[in-house]
Amino acid sequence: MTNPTAAMIVIGDEILSGRTRDANMFHLAGQLTNHGIALTEVRVVSDDRDAIVAAINETRPKYDHIFTSGGIGPTHDDITADCVAAAFGVGIDVREDAKTVLATNYENGAADLTPARLRMARIPDGATLIDNAISKAPGFTIENVHVMAGVPNIFATMLEWLLPQLAKGADMISATVRVDLPESTIAGPLGIIAKNFPQLSVGSYPFYEENAYGANLVVRGIDADAVVAAEQAIKDAFDL
Amino acid sequence: MTNPTAAMIVIGDEILSGRTRDANMFHLAGQLTNHGIALTEVRVVSDDRDAIVAAINETRPKYDHIFTSGGIGPTHDDITADCVAAAFGVGIDVREDAKTVLATNYENGAADLTPARLRMARIPDGATLIDNAISKAPGFTIENVHVMAGVPNIFATMLEWLLPQLAKGADMISATVRVDLPESTIAGPLGIIAKNFPQLSVGSYPFYEENAYGANLVVRGIDADAVVAAEQAIKDAFDL
Numbered sequence: 082m083t084n085p086t087a088a089m090i091v092i093g094d095e096i097l098s099g100r101t102r103d104a105n106m107f108h109l110a111g112q113l114t115n116h117g118i119a120l121t122e123v124r125v126v127s128d129d130r131d132a133i134v135a136a137i138n139e140t141r142p143k144y145d146h147i148f149t150s151g152g153i154g155p156t157h158d159d160i161t162a163d164c165v166a167a168a169f170g171v172g173i174d175v176r177e178d179a180k181t182v183l184a185t186n187y188e189n190g191a192a193d194l195t196p197a198r199l200r201m202a203r204i205p206d207g208a209t210l211i212d213n214a215i216s217k218a219p220g221f222t223i224e225n226v227h228v229m230a231g232v233p234n235i236f237a238t239m240l241e242w243l244l245p246q247l248a249k250g251a252d253m254i255s256a257t258v259r260v261d262l263p264e265s266t267i268a269g270p271l272g273i274i275a276k277n278f279p280q281l282s283v284g285s286y287p288f289y290e291e292n293a294y295g296a297n298l299v300v301r302g303i304d305a306d307a308v309v310a311a312e313q314a315i316k317d318a319f320d321l
Numbered sequence: 322m323t324n325p326t327a328a329m330i331v332i333g334d335e336i337l338s339g340r341t342r343d344a345n346m347f348h349l350a351g352q353l354t355n356h357g358i359a360l361t362e363v364r365v366v367s368d369d370r371d372a373i374v375a376a377i378n379e380t381r382p383k384y385d386h387i388f389t390s391g392g393i394g395p396t397h398d399d400i401t402a403d404c405v406a407a408a409f410g411v412g413i414d415v416r417e418d419a420k421t422v423l424a425t426n427y428e429n430g431a432a433d434l435t436p437a438r439l440r441m442a443r444i445p446d447g448a449t450l451i452d453n454a455i456s457k458a459p460g461f462t463i464e465n466v467h468v469m470a471g472v473p474n475i476f477a478t479m480l481e482w483l484l485p486q487l488a489k490g491a492d493m494i495s496a497t498v499r500v501d502l503p504e505s506t507i508a509g510p511l512g513i514i515a516k517n518f519p520q521l522s523v524g525s526y527p528f529y530e531e532n533a534y535g536a537n538l539v540v541r542g543i544d545a546d547a548v549v550a551a552e553q554a555i556k557d558a559f560d561l
Contacts, residue, residue, distance in 0.1 A: 101526065110338060154525070158515070197505040
């Protein structure tokens, strides 16, 4: 069996300028792995209409799910919802269901929905809403594209609501063995082990700490017995 | 004038699986901003030949520079150099200049270059070497593609050597104003300021801390006077 696949599109100049260190990609990657969905590609694009539309339309035919983060707030630079509508060639307007949800965030309900706030109730035609337990302004899903906020705790709460509704893949099992040898010494034996376990992904992630080389060797796959056997093969190969 | 543009390609399953939080993207973004080069797109791809070749060939015609990180070590999963050669349609083999540099890392010089170590001296035809002050194994530049290591301190040392050789763009000036109001209150006045300063990028980066909303408003551009004026306009608009 093959697990579902996903791509992520991170939208925001603040990541590309180096002002902010991305947190949502790291969070999503871990959550998807736990859910048996293989995150296969990430793109970070600027707050630019053409770039966002292209990223959505180039990725959505290739993966089971596309997750976006960023650009769904009320300010002038929040253009993600419009870009998603453009990518799908559908209309976008303030929608009653989104307005109702959004109104619950304000003391006087709908009476407090200023034009700026109403921007957050603009939803592309045909989309369903994603719950936002923190600030109410919803995300949305249209076909296989899940559109979520960029603020990390809001991204996380939206994902927590969404993920249980998506088909789970088989559990990915992994084992990590730290080997305090340079990768050039590890390479030969590890290459043979990788060939012997074609059903697993076998990776070597080198580090350089305190003037010494080493690598974390990671075996991953859905065949738990094979993971255990490959882990043992690595330990045997390096006398661990 | 327009500053040079760049894209980054991060190569590695460990980022996509959530095992490792990316550090090189954040580092590169900050360094390029300081050098007046606009990082405009980032792609994270898996250790997959087709994915790596496609990412290189789709981005290199669009940007002045492409920076890659990861996949140039000696193990079986290090396939970046071969993928770059394939993307450019050129040959790849162990090269004498790379071998000479690499040999300086070992006690007995070239006599210590085992087949696994020699893999790190395989360089696509026509590429020039990038210096690696830490572990010697070189990166390389071919046309506008700069291929560097994934280990963060080695990535950083390669970039430190490379960046001064690339044409510098105009300094990007930025100012940040923290406003402790919800974005929906900020949106109206900020939209007007963004329109009044078309030569700047005006961004709103919301946060939610201790049960209160706020946003960092960031103005960026190469026109220092305009940045100062826009910063003041923001302070005036929100009585700061």
